[in-house]
Amino acid sequence: MSGEQAIFCEGIAKTYGEGEAAVKALRGIDFTANFGEIVALVGPSGCGKTTLISIFAAILSRSSGALQLAGVDPDAMTNQDRTIFRREKVGFIFQQFNLVPQISVVENVAIPLFLRGENRSEALDRAEKLLTEVGLHNRAHSRPSKLSGGQQQRVAIARSLIHEPSILVCDEPTSALDGATGQRVMELIREQGRRPDRIVVLVTHDERIYHFADRIAHMDDGLITRIVTSDVELAALQAVAFEKGKIK
Amino acid sequence: MRLIALKMLFGDSAKFYGILLGLTFATLLITQQAAIFVGLMSRTYALIEETPQADLWVTDPTMQFVDDTKPMQVTALDRVRSVTGIEWASPLFKGLLVAKLPNGGRQICDVIGVDDATLIGAPAILLQGKVEDLRKTDAIFIESRGAAKQLLQPLTADKNGPKRPMQVGDELELNERRAIIAGIAETRPSFQNVPTIYTTYLRAVGFAPANRRTLSLILVKALPGQNLLELQKRIQTQTGLTAYTPAEFSWKTLDYWMTQTGIPINFGMAIVLGFLVGVAIAGQMFYNFTLDNLRYFGAMKAMGATSRQLLNMVAVQGLAAGVLGLGLGLGATALFGLMIPGDRLAFKLTWHLPIISTFAVIVIVLGASGLSMWKVIRLDPKEVFNG
Numbered sequence: 001m002s003g004e005q006a007i008f009c010e011g012i013a014k015t016y017g018e019g020e021a022a023v024k025a026l027r028g029i030d031f032t033a034n035f036g037e038i039v040a041l042v043g044p045s046g047c048g049k050t051t052l053i054s055i056f057a058a059i060l061s062r063s064s065g066a067l068q069l070a071g072v073d074p075d076a077m078t079n080q081d082r083t084i085f086r087r088e089k090v091g092f093i094f095q096q097f098n099l100v101p102q103i104s105v106v107e108n109v110a111i112p113l114f115l116r117g118e119n120r121s122e123a124l125d126r127a128e129k130l131l132t133e134v135g136l137h138n139r140a141h142s143r144p145s146k147l148s149g150g151q152q153q154r155v156a157i158a159r160s161l162i163h164e165p166s167i168l169v170c171d172e173p174t175s176a177l178d179g180a181t182g183q184r185v186m187e188l189i190r191e192q193g194r195r196p197d198r199i200v201v202l203v204t205h206d207e208r209i210y211h212f213a214d215r216i217a218h219m220d221d222g223l224i225t226r227i228v229t230s231d232v233e234l235a236a237l238q239a240v241a242f243e244k245g246k247i248k
Numbered sequence: 249m250r251l252i253a254l255k256m257l258f259g260d261s262a263k264f265y266g267i268l269l270g271l272t273f274a275t276l277l278i279t280q281q282a283a284i285f286v287g288l289m290s291r292t293y294a295l296i297e298e299t300p301q302a303d304l305w306v307t308d309p310t311m312q313f314v315d316d317t318k319p320m321q322v323t324a325l326d327r328v329r330s331v332t333g334i335e336w337a338s339p340l341f342k343g344l345l346v347a348k349l350p351n352g353g354r355q356i357c358d359v360i361g362v363d364d365a366t367l368i369g370a371p372a373i374l375l376q377g378k379v380e381d382l383r384k385t386d387a388i389f390i391e392s393r394g395a396a397k398q399l400l401q402p403l404t405a406d407k408n409g410p411k412r413p414m415q416v417g418d419e420l421e422l423n424e425r426r427a428i429i430a431g432i433a434e435t436r437p438s439f440q441n442v443p444t445i446y447t448t449y450l451r452a453v454g455f456a457p458a459n460r461r462t463l464s465l466i467l468v469k470a471l472p473g474q475n476l477l478e479l480q481k482r483i484q485t486q487t488g489l490t491a492y493t494p495a496e497f498s499w500k501t502l503d504y505w506m507t508q509t510g511i512p513i514n515f516g517m518a519i520v521l522g523f524l525v526g527v528a529i530a531g532q533m534f535y536n537f538t539l540d541n542l543r544y545f546g547a548m549k550a551m552g553a554t555s556r557q558l559l560n561m562v563a564v565q566g567l568a569a570g571v572l573g574l575g576l577g578l579g580a581t582a583l584f585g586l587m588i589p590g591d592r593l594a595f596k597l598t599w600h601l602p603i604i605s606t607f608a609v610i611v612i613v614l615g616a617s618g619l620s621m622w623k624v625i626r627l628d629p630k631e632v633f634n635g
């Protein structure tokens with residue numbers, strides 16, 4: 001995998017629907033990212049963030065353009081192979097956690113391993129170890145609903161990483177959480193999620209978590225308008241804040 | 249993932265119990281109503297089953313069912329007896345007569361008169377008395393159900409006072425003629441809920457009003473080694489009467505009740521109702537259960553669950569609900585059958601009936617899980633990104 005780009009895309013467009021009702025959600029995205037990076041996609045509502053991250057997660061097909069995810073083009077695969085690709089290579093963190101409510105926390109974490117048909121008790125052992133790393137070992141056998149929002153998202157982080165994916169996608173991982181909890185969740189994603197052989201793509205509205213990313217891609221109306229490193233972004237944000245008089 | 253699927257189902261206790269209750273109730277309703285129907289219908293030919301000695305039943309050709317007595321000429325018996333290949337032929341009187349009870353009350357009774365010489369057709373099981381007692385002067389047998397419910401003897405001079413079931417030695421009147429109870433029989437309940445009285449053929453004819461002193465049925469025993477089909481044909485051509493095997497006669501009787509009465513429609517409606525209850529409660533709840541869990545199915549789909557794995561999960565959930573609901577429903581039906589007294593409510597749980605309810609449950613579960621599967625397969629995994 002070394003030497004490969006994690007994500008390579010050129011002129012990616014996505015149109016939903018046909019004819020009169022067609023919506024051009026992406027209108028030519030050029031973007032590359034390397035393994036080991038954390039990248040944030042930001043921009044106003046409806047600009048195409050979820051559409052783009054869905055393409056990066058191989059759950060949505062592009063309409064045109066060139067795409068390589070970890071060196072392969074998911075749209076060149078059969079549906080079945082694309083599903084297997086996701087199962088092996090992609091980790092998901094959702095805004096609404098999506099933990100199955102009727103099963104225990106540790107079983108939820110083990111789902112990606114169950115989907116691969118791995119031995120149940122080995123899968124549960126691994127899930128428990130990972131729960132220890134996210135600080136929830138003592139809640140392994142609780143139902144998800146017994147946990148706070150922040151704890152639930154930590155469970156979801158463990159679930160997204162248990163099969164050691166190459167691509168970790170997070171759509172608004174903190175927007176269902178309060179500020180401080182969001183910070184802690186992001187710290188955990190950075191700590192546990194960043195690996196030399198993994199790309200983390202993060203969609204967010206929340207300026208307070210921009211600094212967890214290495215680069216920030218600003219999107220508007222189906223295009224990436226600029227990509228900046230987070231120190232430049234933070235300097236710019238501070239300048240804006242300074243002008244508004246928030247910082248003396 | 250199957251275990252996860254089961255835990256999802258069992259873990260949602262409100263929906264799970266709802267689904268289970270719906271399926272159990274539907275199974276109970278369908279099986280129980282069908283069993284009552286079968287029980288009731290099998291009573292229509294109880295007399296035929298109670299009289300296993302006969303190889304053939306000879307009747308007037310226009311007779312439609314066993315209670316539909318069409319008079320035959322008295323000479324019919326001799327004509328049947330003259331057909332070759334017959335070991336014996338006995339007359340049977342069958343008719344409804346009014347009995348006058350000791351307290352002056354009147355009760356319609358089904359009177360059966362059996363051959364005076366051989367007593368063929370007399371009840372096999374006697375709780376009191378012996379079969380030969382039927383030869384005593386004015387003797388009749390009554391059956392225990394009728395004795396307990398309708399044929400009662402006052403205990404005191406007060407006709408409206410306390411009563412007990414009639415016993416051997418008690419008397420009643422049939423058409424102003426004295427009849428003395430000489431035995432109490434135990435018989436299978438008949439479809440018409442009236443007491444059955446057994447006596448000899450000649451005595452029964454004597455009890456009947458003049459215009460109904462007729463031969464109703466002839467029981468025929470074939471000589472050993474006879475071809476029954478050919479004997480039937482011989483009887484028909486030589487006497488102009490119709491000869492049925494017991495199975496044919498039972499079917500003819502059953503067919504009459506099935507096609508000429510509204511009974512099958514009533515029970516059919518109850519069974520359809522049971523099915524609809526199953527669809528409305530269990531089917532819909534199962535579908536709702538899937539809808540409630542759609543976002544988790546969607547998340548799993550995003551995470552790389554194959555269509556096959558997802559369908560498998562829904563199938564396992566449907567199967568578990570179906571098997572448990574069916575099992576509980578059949579158990580409840582069997583329990584119901586054990587708890588009700590057999591002579592009260594006709595109830596006959598034959599091995600066919602669970603097949604009907606199993607089929608109904610399969611249709612309900614397949615419908616609901618099929619719809620659920622369709623939903624799950626059509627799921628757009630991208631939807632899970634929308635909060």
Ligand SMILES: Nc1ncnc2c1ncn2[C@@H]1O[C@H](COP(=O)(O)OP(=O)(O)OP(=O)(O)O)[C@@H](O)[C@H]1O
Pocket residue numbers: 016017023024025044045046047048049050051052
């Ligand atoms: N399935 C769909 N069919 C038709 N149009 C769609 C579909 N999904 C998204 N769109 C449209 O595509 C555009 C981009 O949507 P997308 O969800 O990617 O935006 P977003 O940046 O994630 O917005 P938000 O911040 O509100 O989540 C929007 O105009 C949206 O209405």
Ligand SMILES: [Mg+2]
Pocket residue numbers: 049050051633
């Ligand atoms: Mg979005």
